[in-house]
Amino acid sequence: MKQDEPIVDMITRFTDIINGLKGFDRKFTNGELVSKVIRSLSEDWNSLRMLIENKKDVNTYPLEELYGTLMTYELNNTDTKEKTRRSKEEMKEPPKKQIALKSTNDEGSSNTNMSDEELYDLVLLVKKWRDF
Secondary structure: OOOOOOHHHHHHHHHHHHHHHHOOOOOOOHHHHHHHHHHHOOHHHHHHHHHHHHHOOOOOOOHHHHHHHHHHHHHHHHHHHHHHHHHHHHHHOOOOOOOOOOOOOOOOOOHHHOOHHHHHHHHHHHHHHHHO
16 A cells, blocks of 8 residues: 555555456455455554454455445544644644724814725724624
């Protein structure tokens, strides 16, 4: 199995190789096929490999059931890795800047005489409010 290769791709490659060998009249028992799949798993799969080898009889463990177990493990493991990655990214994310406007107490002034800085602050406030 290649590093970071999806299990479905590995199973497809394995099946193609086995079917090619069967074309040369090479016969495999179910136990041989299960053993070959388990041996070909990368180091990321060590925990599942040990569990299967210790809890299941490799000679009677159906190949299709092994495929299902591998796909389920990959799906669960991918979800866990993604959640961990997202939480790490959130921790690295700098705090968001707070926007504050200056208040003035001129009752006679009109809103059309805003400085560029005040107008920029107002635009940021409106954008922030819209995203809120």
